[in-house]
Amino acid sequence: FRSLLKSDPSSSLIRSSMPCPYSAAHHSTAAAVFSGDIPWGEIRRDLTALVKEKNCHPILVRLAWHDAGTYDKDSKSGGPRGCQRFSEAGEATHAANAGLGIARGLLEPIKAKYPSMSYADLWALASIVGIEVSGGPAMPFRPGRSDAASVDESVEDGRLPDATQGPQHLRDVFYRMGLDDRGIVALSGAHTLGRCHTDRSGFEGPWTEKPLVFDNTYFKDLLNKTWTMGESSTGQPQYWDEKKETMMLISDMALIEDPEFKKYVELYAADEQAFFSDFSNAFTTLLELGIPELEGPWDQIRADVEKLVTEKGCAPILVRLAWHDAGTYDSKSNTGGPRAAQRFTESGESTHAANAGLDIARGLLQPIVDKYPGVSVADIWAFASVVATEVSGGPKMPFQKGRKDTVVATQSVEDGRLPDATQGAAHLRDVFYRQMSTVSQLVWRSSFPV
Structure with missing residues (x-):
């Protein structure tokens, strides 16, 4: 038996279960004690109801992504610790986080209902629920993130991807976290959800025709649509499809310009299950950067x-x-x-x-x-x-x-x-x-x- x-x-x-190729070796070796007094099942149900009512899954994913994506494996700084909750300064004011006050506001009643849970754990779980509700993979959630004590723990601006940059910039950002090329492409697939807003980033439009559905359309569209460089209504450079209904950023197009990235784009366009598996591994790694094992x-x-x-x-x-x-x-x-x-x-x-x-x-x-x-x-x-x-x-x-x-x-x-x-x-x-x-x-x- x-x-x-x-x-x-x-x-x-x-070995019948796929190993995680993105596991971060830089995790803390200190062990935290598991607390069973937080009703995670109830929290998950509340988040599911919120997502279904508000169709807010794209911005919840972006919030958790931008909370975790500041991690630096060498200095062990940044990472998921709810630093954006200090809304007057620090990470909340970084250009890449424009508009995320909406997501934080949507989640605040749930945080008030379950005060013993950290903001960072809530934001991470909200993103997992949002992806699952939109048809994406059912990913594991491991609690244990601690919130920053003050805004002084914010990292400097510039750690998140710049949408106007190409392959080398993407590698600089993601390698700093401990991810590899496969993880970069898999995580970029999160753009299958949501759209850009001119009042936040200056870019505009959805990446796909069904921006509330999590699937591999993003990769199919990268390969199969004809993309022409243009600009948003505010003058930001971006690519448009022939009908000017969907768009891609310069950082998106980098995935098909670089041959090492492109082979994963082709894989995920052809095999949605491979995308879901790799995305689950990479996103779980992202959300757990720097948190101790329980x-x-x-x-x-x-x-x-x-x-x-x-x-x-x-x-x-x-x-x-x-x-x-x-x-x-x-x-x-x-x-x-x-x-x-x-x-x-x-x-x-x-x-x-x-x-x-x-x-x-x-x-x-x-x-x-x-x-x-x-x-x-x-x-x-x-x-x-x-x-x-x-x-x-x-x-x-x-x-x-x-x-x-x-x-x-x-x-x-x-x-x-x-x-x-x-x-x-x-x-x-x-x-x-x-x-x-x-x-x-x-x-x-x-x-x-x-």
């Missing part, structure tokens, strides 16, 4: 799961959920495995016949998932099955964290990877050998609940 759920980076099972709240999670199992008698279905999450792994293609793909309830693995009824288990664990946003859903499902087994009188098993959740339903694997109860020995070997299981593991795993 341990090998089925395992997330040891040296094993084949952990000590895993495993004792707290264990207590919550033990209470749940004792009250609901749900150990069998929790074990089945983790089994069916992990049991899709294919060692040859390195696909499937424990990554909580079933949480997308409208399609994909949650709709597979073998997973019928597992919505009950997911629902039972959702309050725990909401309570601990810094832990992947796949880790919580796996850990819950370990705890449930122990509570039921089974063996005490070691647990290793590290599973990464899928970000879109299309990362689900095809139906048919789990055992068919009507089949015999040859079928069982096909299924379990695909996972690199031995005959002895095949026999004892057959005792699991189905």
